[in-house]
Amino acid sequence: MNITEKILARASGRQRVAPDDVIFANVDKVMIHDVSGPGVIKVFDKLKKQGINVDKLWDPTKVWVAEDHFVPSADKVSAENIVKLSNFTKNYGIEKHFKYGMGQYGICHTLSHEEALVLPGEVYVGGDSHTNTTGALGSFACGLGHTDVAYVLLNGKIWFKVPETLYFKLNGKLPEHVMAKDFILKIIGDISTEGGAYKTMQFGGSGIDEMSVESRLTLCNMTTEAGAKNGIVEPDQKVIDYLTSRGAKNISLVNGDNDAEYEKIYEYEGSEMEPIVAKPFSPENISIVRETSSVELDKSYIGSCTGAKYEDLEAAARILKGRKVKIRTEVLPASISIYKRAMENGLLKIFLDAGVTIGPPTCGACCGAHMGVLAKDEICISTTNRNFPGRMGHVDSQTYLSSPLVAAASAVTGKITDPRDLN
Amino acid sequence: MKGNVIKYERDNIDTDVIIPGQYLKVHDYAELALHAMEGLDPDFHSKVKDGDFILSGRNFGCGSSREHAPIALSHSGIKAVLALSFARIFYRNAVDGAFLLPIEIEEDAYSDISEGDEIDIDIHTNEIKNLTKNKTYKMKPFSEIIGKIIEAGGLFKYKPD
Numbered sequence: 001m002n003i004t005e006k007i008l009a010r011a012s013g014r015q016r017v018a019p020d021d022v023i024f025a026n027v028d029k030v031m032i033h034d035v036s037g038p039g040v041i042k043v044f045d046k047l048k049k050q051g052i053n054v055d056k057l058w059d060p061t062k063v064w065v066a067e068d069h070f071v072p073s074a075d076k077v078s079a080e081n082i083v084k085l086s087n088f089t090k091n092y093g094i095e096k097h098f099k100y101g102m103g104q105y106g107i108c109h110t111l112s113h114e115e116a117l118v119l120p121g122e123v124y125v126g127g128d129s130h131t132n133t134t135g136a137l138g139s140f141a142c143g144l145g146h147t148d149v150a151y152v153l154l155n156g157k158i159w160f161k162v163p164e165t166l167y168f169k170l171n172g173k174l175p176e177h178v179m180a181k182d183f184i185l186k187i188i189g190d191i192s193t194e195g196g197a198y199k200t201m202q203f204g205g206s207g208i209d210e211m212s213v214e215s216r217l218t219l220c221n222m223t224t225e226a227g228a229k230n231g232i233v234e235p236d237q238k239v240i241d242y243l244t245s246r247g248a249k250n251i252s253l254v255n256g257d258n259d260a261e262y263e264k265i266y267e268y269e270g271s272e273m274e275p276i277v278a279k280p281f282s283p284e285n286i287s288i289v290r291e292t293s294s295v296e297l298d299k300s301y302i303g304s305c306t307g308a309k310y311e312d313l314e315a316a317a318r319i320l321k322g323r324k325v326k327i328r329t330e331v332l333p334a335s336i337s338i339y340k341r342a343m344e345n346g347l348l349k350i351f352l353d354a355g356v357t358i359g360p361p362t363c364g365a366c367c368g369a370h371m372g373v374l375a376k377d378e379i380c381i382s383t384t385n386r387n388f389p390g391r392m393g394h395v396d397s398q399t400y401l402s403s404p405l406v407a408a409a410s411a412v413t414g415k416i417t418d419p420r421d422l423n
Numbered sequence: 424m425k426g427n428v429i430k431y432e433r434d435n436i437d438t439d440v441i442i443p444g445q446y447l448k449v450h451d452y453a454e455l456a457l458h459a460m461e462g463l464d465p466d467f468h469s470k471v472k473d474g475d476f477i478l479s480g481r482n483f484g485c486g487s488s489r490e491h492a493p494i495a496l497s498h499s500g501i502k503a504v505l506a507l508s509f510a511r512i513f514y515r516n517a518v519d520g521a522f523l524l525p526i527e528i529e530e531d532a533y534s535d536i537s538e539g540d541e542i543d544i545d546i547h548t549n550e551i552k553n554l555t556k557n558k559t560y561k562m563k564p565f566s567e568i569i570g571k572i573i574e575a576g577g578l579f580k581y582k583p584d
Binding site: 022069070075078127131148194197198227373388389390395 | 444449487491515516578
């Protein structure tokens with residue numbers, strides 16, 4: 001069995017599972033946030049009316065809560081959602097609630113690794129599609145809707161059809177100017193936004209071994225954009241070190257068997273990878289950066305679970321050091337812990353000196369909710385994950401998805417720019 | 424189950440156009456319905472009738488896990504979405520929450536059925552009858568677990584064997 005099958009077999013109490021088996025998997029960790037949390041509360045209200053007991057969660061110690069989509073509260077409705085969420089966690093005895101304005105908080109998928117909330121080999125589900133991100137730690141991480149999450153909160157398990165696995169092998173390191181974001185955009189361009197649908201996307205090979213844990217998180221994050229059930233990387237010493245440094249204990253790794261089977265294997269040569277953008281209006285609509293360099297921009301956005309981890313900010317700072325931005329540029333670190341490290345290591349000063357506005361951790365403009373959404377006809381380059389019509393604001397705005405290096409280089413010139421082409 | 428078809432002849436209708444991100448804070452189902460399909464078809468709310476179906480291409484509902492998407496459609500009156508294929512979370516949400524039926528169709532039904540056609544979907548015989556054009560098409564049968572959850576009326580009413 002491959003790693004995903006082994007995790008699902010263990011979680012469903014079976015010796016073996018194979019693709020298409022339908023299982024009920026015991027869940028190890030669950031996440032809700034300020035959108036899916038109130039959604040779950042609404043489901044609980046419906047269930048109560050149907051006479052279903054919702055007095056107790058199956059295990060509140062396995063649940064954690066993020067405030068990320070509408071913080072700082074965008075308006076009265078979102079402020080009330082935060083109050084609802086706080087009451088919910090209080091009433092159900094959930095202690096891990098990362099609150100805006102009270103120390104560490106941030107985007108849910110960032111907290112999952114920054115706070116070592118999910119460990120290798122675990123089944124982790126979250127009320128958000130980018131829950132896939134956390135598979136980079138060697139866990140089965142999968143996004144679900146409100147009804148499914150409500151079911152898990154009450155029953156501790158959920159049904160899955162065991163997925164087929166697509167294996168993406170990266171031979172050799174990516175060049176210095178190419179990031180994991182470029183690689184995953186290239187893959188989505190190759191297989192389409194439906195190419196991973198219902199499947200596992202697993203990443204391996206010497207290029208992945210060489211990659212930092214944070215880069216692997218970027219890869220798994222955007223498996224969602226290919227429609228995948230989960231993204232996953234076999235955990236190694238880097239994952240152990242990463243989680244241990246964040247306080248995790250008792251880490252045990254689950255790895256695939258030597259005779260693991262995959263539906264299909266795709267091979268890429270690291271040295272051949274280029275900086276890539278996804279043009280409007282789909283993550284599969286990719287182009288080599290140098291072929292889109294005539295596109296004039298209004299804004300550069302460096303934020304989100306995809307593109308505002310510490311490593312992402314460090315990459316942007318490498319470009320922006322000693323330079324000035326030519327267009328509106330925002331950096332929103334994905335969590336307070338990242339924000340603090342960026343301050344301690346001088347990144348924030350580099351950004352401010354370059355003319356960038358630094359914002360608080362939030363999903364905000366990535367999903368077109370608030371905090372810097374786009375006007376009609378505005379064109380933005382963004383380190384986020386989706387560029388569907390209206391995704392970041394007006395339905396006639398445009399978003400190009402890129403790596404933090406490309407977003408920063410483009411901020412300097414005001415046009416889509418390959419970092420190698422900066423003076 | 425009979426109804427009239429609203430057709431969107433395109434692939435990859437995503438959750439950002441089904442219910443734009445600014446409405447994610449809304450959890451009032453009737454209010455969500457007011458904004459259904461707003462990102463693609465601002466006239467949707469005024470033209471949709473209770474019992475209508477949506478017909479579309481591949482990868483319907485791709486993008487976010489927001490259950491707001493099937494909720495907004497369902498509370499607009501949509502009873503089923505017929506598509507060449509569905510994104511996984513939209514599909515699950517539609518079935519587990521018992522909001523609407525996701526019906527997988529073949530190319531013949533997709534190209535043949537027009538906007539406004541009256542069709543009759545039978546999930547027991549897996550047939551779709553086009554009453555306007557007097558034709559019949561096959562739908563892809565539900566997998567065993569999906570069929571059982573639909574029959575039970577959603578995941579919470581489903582009792583695993």
